[in-house]
Amino acid sequence: MNSRWLIVIGGLLAAVAGALVFINMPKEQPEALVYQPPRALAPFEIESTAAEGTIDSKALDGQWTLLFTGYTYCPDICPTTLSSLKSILPQLQSYADAPVKVWMISVDPQRDSLERLREYTGYFGDNFVGVRAEHPQLFPFVRDLGLMYSVPEEGEENYLVNHSAAIILVNPDGKRLAIFNATHEPGAIPTVDMEQLVRDFALLAG
Template identity: 70%
Template sequence: MQKLMIVLAAVIAAAIGVASYQLWPKAEPEALVYQPPRAPAPFQLQSTESPDAINNQALKGQWTLLFTGYTFCPDICPTTMSDLKNALPNLQQHTDTPVKVWMISVDPKRDSMERLKEYTGYFGDAFVGIRAEHPQLFPFVRDLGLMYSVPEEGEKNYLVNHSAAIILVNPDGNRIAIFNADHQAGEIPVVDMEQLKRDFAIIAG
């Protein structure tokens, strides 16, 4: 009789567990997730990883975090790069596929490939500098859902206005999510890295 009671208790516990799993909502990412994932428009860009021009194939076989920036950026860019460098070990724990970061320079006039390579190399091997002239760069950035604007010719120590959001591309080379920056009065607009880490674990899991 006691053995029967133990068996019944185990069956009931298992049934409750299944019911709880079905009724309890699964964790959902807070980021804007593209359903279905979207392939970027065809592109030809320069990369610090390759002496030759790269295209959409360069996004395949890895998770890629893309954001716009430039090496003369005084605040958003170095902050975002540092935050991503600190977050990468956590992100890599959730996937066997490499996780990389593409910093897309929105200042091709001042950002040579040599300068980009030195800048991104400071943050680690997972960081890649991407460059193109404006006729190729602007359509690529706009297609990602990002933006930038450069002051008119003539200014020397100019600043470039650009998006602070981060795009996540899956190993198939498709955009799967966008992490928007948190805009607070008097604060640098940056992406919440704790949210990004939580969402990546859900999306990549």
């Protein structure tokens, strides 16, 4: 066997070895909690600023949806989260074939009318949707997502609502795919790391 053939064979062996190393390299994994398999949502009916009347789980089909709890009187977490999501939405859309939407689930049905929600979420753009329901329908919906909120005492008018700061990702099949938990730093409001959310979404939607 002449030297030319030895070089060719050596090159082929090196290519095969390189391919095997690449295949066996650990793949980058999302830092979010990913549900495997994705979890179907329990049936629900809820009012939406994007529709006349109530909607159900079919409204989640055919799009990527980021859901979080909030309310229009929220002094910090909600406007911060919405502003941050607005800033990264073009990046998220660049990784997805289906539309990317944001749902803010109002946990203050006493004060958040559909019209108030429409005005509030509309400030952030057409891809931002407000949804609401009275507590008997709202609480099971929020709990099924793995989130929580507090209910004010009867008769209270000026109050804060404690609620989860996490963001839920629902895939275009209308199933819960991941949860992005908020970081809690002393002296700071709990927020989701938006840069990490973008990185994780790129992996999940790709």
